[in-house]
Amino acid sequence: MAGLPGIGKRRTAVAIAEAVNCLQPLTTADFEIDACGECASCRRIARGVHPDVIAIEPGETGSIKIEQIRDVIGRAAYRPFEGRRRAVIVDEADAMAAPAQSALLKTLEEPPSASIFLLVSSMPDALLPTVRSRCPRLRFGGLTGGEVTEALVRDHGYQEPEARAAAADADGSLGRALAARSMDVAEAREVARRLLDQAARTVDSVRRLEVAKDLTGKKSSAVERDHLVVCLRALASLLRDVGILANHGEVQSLANADLLADLERLTSSFDSERSMRAFTAVDRALAALERNASPKVVADWLVLQL
Ligand SMILES: [Zn+2]
Numbered sequence: 564m565a566g567l568p569g570i571g572k573r574r575t576a577v578a579i580a581e582a583v584n585c586l587q588p589l590t591t592a593d594f595e596i597d598a599c600g601e602c603a604s605c606r607r608i609a610r611g612v613h614p615d616v617i618a619i620e621p622g623e624t625g626s627i628k629i630e631q632i633r634d635v636i637g638r639a640a641y642r643p644f645e646g647r648r649r650a651v652i653v654d655e656a657d658a659m660a661a662p663a664q665s666a667l668l669k670t671l672e673e674p675p676s677a678s679i680f681l682l683v684s685s686m687p688d689a690l691l692p693t694v695r696s697r698c699p700r701l702r703f704g705g706l707t708g709g710e711v712t713e714a715l716v717r718d719h720g721y722q723e724p725e726a727r728a729a730a731a732d733a734d735g736s737l738g739r740a741l742a743a744r745s746m747d748v749a750e751a752r753e754v755a756r757r758l759l760d761q762a763a764r765t766v767d768s769v770r771r772l773e774v775a776k777d778l779t780g781k782k783s784s785a786v787e788r789d790h791l792v793v794c795l796r797a798l799a800s801l802l803r804d805v806g807i808l809a810n811h812g813e814v815q816s817l818a819n820a821d822l823l824a825d826l827e828r829l830t831s832s833f834d835s836e837r838s839m840r841a842f843t844a845v846d847r848a849l850a851a852l853e854r855n856a857s858p859k860v861v862a863d864w865l866v867l868q869l
Pocket residue numbers: 584585586587588598599600601602603604605606
């Protein structure tokens with residue numbers, strides 16, 4: 564999937580993952596035409612917590628490493644856990660180091676029957692020609708200012724004038740409009756890490772609720788909600804890693820391998836059962852936010868579940 568940054572390529576990749584795993588697809592007499600967006604599978608994919616939908620993207624170094632690619636190739640070889648198809652989304656695929664791209668070639672040529680690989684890139688020509696030639700290309704055009712405005716109002720809680728102003732600066736890219744106010748992902752992960760540290764150290768609910776303020780406490784309610792979602796995704800990712808370590812899994816399959824020392828320390832309080840329970844609580848918190856629960860209530864509830 565190729566086109567400008569922030570115009571819906573990754574979102575489309577996620578929509579494809581939903582369509583192939585939807586439990587109640589919308590159909591005509593002969594064809595499944597779309598995912599329902601409502602079933603348990605669609606919702607978990609949209610929340611980023613479906614076990615069969617794996618998204619990888621560049622780490623802190625700015626590149627996608629061969630270990631990340633080997634890990635997903637390894638996982639894609641198995642049957643899906645609960646979905647019909649495993650979907651591997653490689654975001655910013657052009658950030659794959661050359662050896663990582665080469666490692667992927669054979670899999671792109673003959674993908675395992677129950678897996679699909681979706682490469683997303685705003686600079687597809689930076690990919691090796693051998694990779695490009697094995698991928699049918701979907702080209703994405705930029706959005707109009709009106710489309711960006713509409714999406715900001717509909718999906719991101721903007722007021723119309725604010726949305727129009729943001730769209731004017733965004734050059735046809737919804738991602739760019741959102742980035743102007745979204746929380747830095749690294750910052751969100753730091754908040755999530757501190758929260759787990761605190762939960763590991765104390766059962767004192769007053770102290771925990773203190774940390775919950777880092778999860779919210781932003782200006783408008785729409786911004787607060789977006790920030791909380793980013794923090795919760797980071798929290799889910801950390802908990803998944805802690806669970807892997809608690810089960811003596813491969814260090815290479817950690818999403819936050821750069822925090823290995825912190826994660827290992829957490830396993831002394833978060834055994835596999837507690838990390839799984841916490842992960843489920845994060846999933847429920849994300850679902851509650853989708854149903855428009857108050858961010859503050861959700862954050863307070865969550866910190867007491869960890
Ligand atoms: Zn569905």
